[in-house]
Amino acid sequence: MNRPGTVPWPDEVARDYCAKGYWRNRPLGAYLWEWADRFRSRTAVVDGDHRLSYRELAERSDALAEGLARSGVRKGDTILVQLPNCWEFVVVLLACARLGAAPVLALMPHREHELSYLAELAEVAAIVVRDEWRGYEHQQLAATVAADTPSAATVMVVGDHVYPEHVDLRSLMRQADEVAARKHRLDAAPPDPRDVLLFLLSGGTTGLPKVIARTHNDYEYNARRSGEVCEFHADTVYLAALPIAHNFALGSPGALATLMNGGMVVLLPSPEPRAAFAEIEREQVNVTSVVPAVAQRWLDALPSASDDLASLQVIQIGGSVLPDGMVRSLITGFDCQVQQVFGMAEGLLNYTRLHDPYDVVTETQGRPICADDELLVVDEQDSPLLPGTPGELLTRGPYTPRGYFAAPQHNARAFTADGWYRTGDIVRITPEGNLSVTGRVKDQINRGGEKIAAVELEDLARDLLPQVLDAAAVAQTHAELGEAVCMCVVLRPGSELSLAELQEAFERKGVARFKFPERLAIFSAFPQTAIGKIDKKQLRLSVDHLLDESF
């Protein structure tokens, strides 16, 4: 992988991963027609009343790959993609894979603050958005972002109201003719499998989200091996109710492993329980994945649901710490199996296995998918700890890249000199080799599975509001989401600040709404640690305490 800004695996390590068959040295797009030839008229993707067969998926993806090329997107280019779960998302992803253009997978709540940063960092050639989504004009947002981006990105739009100056993405997919010739042309110029397949976003711990370059080789393995571990097969009907822009629903095993096995991907734009339950019954869904906040909503909705959910065999759950007893409630409530998943867009994936003992499934977050996933549990000095002792998890492996994209300074901290990724998670490894996540050292807020770097919010508060002298964002315990953002501030003498003012400032700046502080706590001074840093542990305790008192 030789794109500027990426950090390749060392040559001898890469050779080993190839020799062991983890990396197959084929671009993901090369599999698309294999699937089409094997699974033909079987349904690949369901999006409401729209159904695409495997053949149609391949034909549309090829048509779009050439359509993108005609619109000026070239192999090696990067595209910013902000789409909800919809069939066009899958086609865009596979078209990019065929062409060798890499999408940056932005999230729907992202606004100007995030998209401008991503567009500039990745020097995107195009921005793909919906015309409008849940009352918000994404087309307008993309136009604003494109106008400010030095790479002069083309705006491409999925929807019925495409401005004349923008490219209508659906029209690019509509060339039904000369399928074979087009396939031949695309086959003749495949991307390098060591190059970037897609860019995932990390919650990060500093500044804006970090960008993770995942290669064709590593991500194909990520999904293929996850599919094996989770026993996906041709009759898998996978409900993607979480965003497929996220690693969990996309490739762990998610939509991609479903397609690799000839199964059916059912897309929903939201995990709202009524719609999800109806879709499970309608499409006979047998596996899905949720974060704990969603699982709780599903459990709450279950008693009043009249849908027949008997088809559901497996619920995969991960993304944040689970409340006690949740796995047991899911097993009994939905009368199905549960797999715990401890994963990360940076790579390493752990699953409990379908045939694991009950205690392993309910009490641990499983074990890695690959024999060459290296795990190290260390103390604060990076010294390895005795087996069974909790400490920070470091990892390397065939689908864990050696650095973030275009972030050398951050990489010096987030990775060790010999390429171990510092997960920032505190884990304990059981004698059987299962991981139990017991906490984290990274300064993040995990809001219902969505990660937010505290520093990003603190910088925003200080930059946007002159009355803020110092700011510290901490997680506040939240009944539904697990954690929510509480902004602690020290104000300049004589000044005032309300939560509404703080939120308005974030709104004006175009910050994604899920990052908005839900609570403001004003301090005269912050508690300090022995070495003079803000004592966030203390701050968090006092915030939760204040919260208790206010009820």
Ligand code: J2J
């Ligand atoms: C505690 N914390 C967890 C778990 C992730 C599958 C599943 C999840 C993600 C994901 C993913 C956790 N218990 N079971 O990409 O493919 C926290 C950890 C981790 C961080 C990664 C996948 N599962 N976490 O959540 O990149 O702190 O990926 O380092 O969004 O989520 O976040 P993210």
